[in-house]
Amino acid sequence: MKKYILLLLVLVGVSMFASSQDKSVILKLYHTTDVHGNFFPFDFINNRISPGSLAGVSTYINLQRGIYGDNVLLLDGGDLLQGQPAAYYYNFVDVTSTHLCAAAMNYIGYDAAALGNHDVETGHAVYDRWIKDCNFPVLGANILKKDGTPYLPPYHIFVKDGVKVAVIGMITQAIPAWLPENLWEGLQFADIETTARKLIPEIQKKEKPDVIVGLFHTGVKTAEVAGFKESVGMEVAQQVPGFDVIFTGHDHIPFVEKVANQSGDSVWIINPGPGAHNISDVEVKLTRRKGKVIRKEITGRLEDISTLEPDGAYMNHFEEAYRKTEAYVNAEIGEFTETISVQDGFFGPSAFIDLIHSLQLKLTRADLSLVAPLSLNAVIDSGKVYMRDMFNLYKYENLLYTMSLTGKEFKDALEYSYGLWTNQMTSEEDHLLLIQPGAEEGKYRFRHPYFAFDSAAGMIYTVDVSKPVGERIHIRQMADGTAFDEDKTYKVAVNSYQGSGGAGILTEGAGIAREKLSERILYSTDKDLRYYLAEEIKKEKVISPQSLNQWSFIPREWVEKATIRDRELVFP
Secondary structure, eight states: OHHHHHHHHHHHHHHHHHHHHOEEEEEEEEEEOOOTTOOSSEETTTTEEOSOOHHHHHHHHHHHHHHHTTOEEEEEOSOOSSSSHHHHIIIIIOOSSOOHHHHHHHHHTOOEEEOOHHHHTTOHHHHHHHHHHOSSOEEOTTEEETTSOBSSOSEEEEEETTEEEEEEEEEOTTHHHHSOGGGSTTEEEOOHHHHHHHHHHHHHHHHOOSEEEEEEESOSSOEEETTEEEEOHHHHHHHSTTOSEEEOOSSOOOEEEEEEOTTSOEEEEEEOOSTTSEEEEEEEEEEEETTEEEEEEEEEEEEEOTTSOOOHHHHHHTHHHHHHHHHHHTOEEEEESSOEEGGGGGSSOOHHHHHHHHHHHHHHOOSEEEEOOSOSSOEEOSEEEEGGGHHHHOOSOOOEEEEEEEHHHHHHHHHHHHHHHBOOOSSTTSOSBOEEEOSSTTOEEESSOGGGOOEEESEEEEEETTSOTTSOEEEEEETTSOOOOTTSEEEEEEEHHHHTTGGGIIIIITOOOGGGGGGGEEEEOSSOHHHHHHHHHHHHOEEOOOOOOOEEEESHHHHHHHHHHHHHHHOO
């Protein structure tokens, strides 16, 4: 009995000694994504205070560093350089200063970032300059040069309190589906899952990390566009062993969930949503013994930071940049005699959409024009028009293309567009719009992206919503009175997003192979369309926006009744 007691005491002693040698480490991983130029707590487009910004991130991170010291990693998942005018100003107006986005992230102390598709949309000169100005690595494991070598570092190893953390950055593969090649010239975008499956074992063997983090600009739910994998966050989490955490973005949908991968290990997948309203908050608690991790506990959540007071020191530091942006957006550029709303353009010809049509045709001298709404709720009031209004009139930094299309290709493109946009009505009780119930009770949403709802200018036509897709468009004549000819080749004004295959208007609709689209481009502007629209308004000084009334929905009686109902459902 004494022997047993002695053995028990020895075992207890050994256990207590081992426990005394164990060390617990807590790491905190924070993540923002899709900030979209919200560097300040102010919406410069709509001239009002904004609840989300990097100023709020700065406040929150300062608090966390006060608690956890150097055991904090702050990451961003891309789409920083497009959205608010503060980004546009430092992208294209002030091109000599340190880019404000880099300066702000350096000030806050970001540790790493990934590129997003809207960062690439700004063009090589902008994102290459931003990357150079950043005091932290911008990662892109699946962004390769044409020879297959990395364009950016694939990953970075951070050592925090003796713990090695590998952060792998990647971007959605679908860049070629949306952006003209001149914006990403010399690059290619590999599949995220394939890249991860190859890279994880290499990192594990070479670096022996304790924690592996995916920093991806891709959505959670699987989605494809034009044969490219657009969103694969959940797919990678479940199918590629090795990740502890995958930070996602791109789809603007807040999400947090723990899932199991093929090996039975748990993986946290998190998306805080856009605009720095939320931040991803992941706690990694590790127990180490003799330098090795013997236990790892991870928890994840989203933290609402939209109500935090903006960091006063941050605001003071960037006061000059704030004032420059403020002066830029408040510059008066002309006058509108009428108030215009984009919402009218969903129900027929509208002054808002037709103003863009008119300016596109004037700028390009094309025969025909294609324009889709780029927002759901943009309004520009009558009276003085300021530079900030241009960000409502035209949301994205698309170039303007002049392309060659046959009459038949153009008509097929319109059939495709209205097929995404409108329902086939069988009576006056049916919906005009192709809509379905939304998340909010009593409110409806479009089944397809509204930036694919192209109308045309330069010809007179009707859209018969009682007919099936493919039989709706009846073209009476060109706007100048001449006959429309399906066999004739026309010059068409269209933005670079759609001209490169975006929204499928020219590929699925007109039936032009994606790789052949570049051969159809007759001319491209060197600056974005918003710039030329603003310059045209400055030149004209006073604009009287009016609908061109070159097309209409029929049967008219059905459409009039359905419009009243659908407007209330979609825009209550």
